Amino acid sequence: xxxxxxxxxxxxxxxxxxxxxxxxxxxxxxxxxxxxxxxxxxxxxxxxxxxxxxxxxxxxxxxxxxxxxxxxxxxxxxxxxxxxxxxxxxxxxxxxxxxxxxxxxxxxxxxxxxxxxxxxxxxxxxxxxxxxxxxxxxxxxxxxxxxxxxxxxxxxxxxxxxxxxxxxxxxxxxxxxxxxxxxxxxxxx
Amino acid sequence: xxxxxxxxxxxxxxxxxxxxxxxxxxxxxxxxxxxxxxxxxxxxxxxxxxxxxxxxxxxxxxxxxxxxxxxxxxxxxxxxxxxxxxxxxxxxxxxxxxxxxxxxxxxxxxxxxxxxxxxxxxxxxxxxxxxxxxxxxxxxxxxxxxxxxxxxxxxxxxxxxxxxxxxxxxxxxxxxxxxxxxxxxxxxxxxxxxxxxxxxxxxxxxxxxxxxxxxxxxxxxxxxxxxxxxxxxxxxxxxxxxxxxxxxxxxxxxxxxxxxxxxxxxxxxxxxxxxxxxxxxxxxxxxxxxxxxxxxxxxxxxxxxxxxxxxxxxxxxxxxxxxxxxxxxxxxxxxxxxxxxx
Numbered sequence: 001x002x003x004x005x006x007x008x009x010x011x012x013x014x015x016x017x018x019x020x021x022x023x024x025x026x027x028x029x030x031x032x033x034x035x036x037x038x039x040x041x042x043x044x045x046x047x048x049x050x051x052x053x054x055x056x057x058x059x060x061x062x063x064x065x066x067x068x069x070x071x072x073x074x075x076x077x078x079x080x081x082x083x084x085x086x087x088x089x090x091x092x093x094x095x096x097x098x099x100x101x102x103x104x105x106x107x108x109x110x111x112x113x114x115x116x117x118x119x120x121x122x123x124x125x126x127x128x129x130x131x132x133x134x135x136x137x138x139x140x141x142x143x144x145x146x147x148x149x150x151x152x153x154x155x156x157x158x159x160x161x162x163x164x165x166x167x168x169x170x171x172x173x174x175x176x177x178x179x180x181x182x183x184x185x186x187x188x189x
Numbered sequence: 190x191x192x193x194x195x196x197x198x199x200x201x202x203x204x205x206x207x208x209x210x211x212x213x214x215x216x217x218x219x220x221x222x223x224x225x226x227x228x229x230x231x232x233x234x235x236x237x238x239x240x241x242x243x244x245x246x247x248x249x250x251x252x253x254x255x256x257x258x259x260x261x262x263x264x265x266x267x268x269x270x271x272x273x274x275x276x277x278x279x280x281x282x283x284x285x286x287x288x289x290x291x292x293x294x295x296x297x298x299x300x301x302x303x304x305x306x307x308x309x310x311x312x313x314x315x316x317x318x319x320x321x322x323x324x325x326x327x328x329x330x331x332x333x334x335x336x337x338x339x340x341x342x343x344x345x346x347x348x349x350x351x352x353x354x355x356x357x358x359x360x361x362x363x364x365x366x367x368x369x370x371x372x373x374x375x376x377x378x379x380x381x382x383x384x385x386x387x388x389x390x391x392x393x394x395x396x397x398x399x400x401x402x403x404x405x406x407x408x409x410x411x412x413x414x415x416x417x418x419x420x421x422x423x424x425x426x427x428x429x430x431x432x433x434x435x436x437x438x439x440x441x442x443x444x445x446x447x448x449x450x451x452x453x454x455x456x457x458x459x460x461x462x463x464x465x466x467x468x469x470x471x472x473x474x475x476x477x478x479x480x481x482x483x484x485x486x487x488x489x490x491x492x493x494x495x496x497x498x499x500x501x502x503x504x505x506x507x508x509x510x511x512x513x514x515x516x517x518x519x520x521x522x523x524x525x526x527x528x529x530x531x
Contacts, residue, residue, distance in 0.1 A: 007304060028307060029307030029308075029309075030307070030309070030400050031251070031305060032400045033422070033443055034250075034251060034252075034422055034424050034453070035395075035396030035399070035400070036250070036393050036396055037251065037304070037305070038397060038400055053380055053381040054381070054384040055381060055383050055384065055397065055401065056385045057385055057387050057389060058304075058387075059385075059387040059479070061385075
């Protein structure tokens with residue numbers, strides 16, 4: 001673990017406060033009048049997603065947080081947990097449903113996700129921005145109806161649901177934007 | 190000898206060659222500078238031009254001058270006389286005043302301050318500084334207000350004492366409150382906290398409260414001059430006692446507009462022995478906080494010993510003036526090449 005001096009402070013720094021990892025999302029240097037320098041920081045808790053506003057003075061330090069991002073493949077779901085494997089080291093990680101959050105809707109066996117490790121332990125995971133998933137169930141498609149502004153509820157092979165155009169059928173492969181949870185296009189029918 | 194990677198300056202990620210300011214802003218900046226020169230011209234000020242490199246430097250707690258080695262032998266560029274890049278043209282201009290210059294002088298030049306970078310700071314910046322012999326505290330502030338009205342196109346400039354601004358926005362008298370009271374006010378805040386292990390003194394608490402709770406209210410609608418700073422923050426200003434309660438205040442004033450500090454003025458200290466004492470004490474505090482001491486003797490002290498005529502001096506950050514004049518939110522929008530592109 002190393003320490004950062006205020007002169008090292010910048011956006012994107014990963015630091016440790018009260019034993020938890022934070023990302024410096026904003027850093028503003030202020031120095032009123034003939035006064036001492038102040039460093040106004042907005043810090044995002046990498047575990048809980050909450051933010052913290054703190055002001056530091058020249059001479060203060062923050063410990064660095066041992067945070068790294070790795071590629072991890074989704075293996076399978078156990079009762080309450082999701083099991084992933086580090087693509088490089090083959091280490092396995094178990095994430096709780098809370099840690100996976102909405103991500104379960106977009107991952108199936110083999111999906112490679114971005115995982116954030118803190119002191120070697122997983123804290124969050126992010127599915128790839130786009131995934132292709134098979135339609136498990138939907139009402140039958142209306143042939144020839146290619147309008148995209150009318151939608152219906154679709155159940156995907158992962159169990160997640162999206163709204164998609166009426167012409168979609170069971171077995172179609174759909175491209176989904178995981179950041180918005182929206183249908184992008186039909187990849188294969 | 191090759192520079193290690195760590196010695197290389199940090200460059201803008203894209204390493205682009207162009208300016209960070211759009212052309213219309215650079216044009217506005219040039220027009221503002223022309224109007225500023227016309228303002229001083231019309232009032233009989235003589236523009237002076239003094240060196241950026243100086244053997245002397247100001248001994249301030251929180252100003253850290255950049256060092257330059259003037260080598261004689263190009264084969265040993267690290268050996269030579271130590272010079273400083275000026276943090277403001279104050280020393281040279283006061284030497285001119287003491288040496289019988291015309292009564293009103295101004296200068297537009299570069300100044301340098303180490304370890305300052307951000308939306309309102311660049312280690313190299315453009316400073317406008319002026320002095321007028323015969324001005325007192327009142328007329329010095331009036332000249333600054335006139336300049337603000339003229340260059341910012343505002344109908345009026347308001348004034349508020351440092352004490353009143355604290356009473357209005359912190360609810361404490363900055364001259365009388367104890368460190369405990371100042372700290373307790375900051376501790377009430379649920380959203381922002383002053384963090385870190387470094388212990389701070391009374392002036393640093395005032396500085397924090399000013400930055401956090403007062404500054405954003407200053408000059409909200411029209412520019413505002415904040416005056417009568419605590420005596421402990423006098424720098425190179427005179428100190429007087431308030432008639433009501435004998436509190437000691439510095440005859441120092443600052444111009445704010447939309448929460449941004451634009452200028453700092455002093456009813457100039459004339460007594461060299463007081464400055465010697467402040468230099469000594471500043472160096473002691475600098476060393477206690479791990480900073481190098483700075484040379485206390487200077488030719489400005491010599492000038493003061495020979496007699497600096499009574500005057501008011503003001504320094505204005507031109508980049509910030511240009512920034513607020515064109516509604517920008519960072520000086521990078523009015524600088525061609527800020528330090529990460531320099």
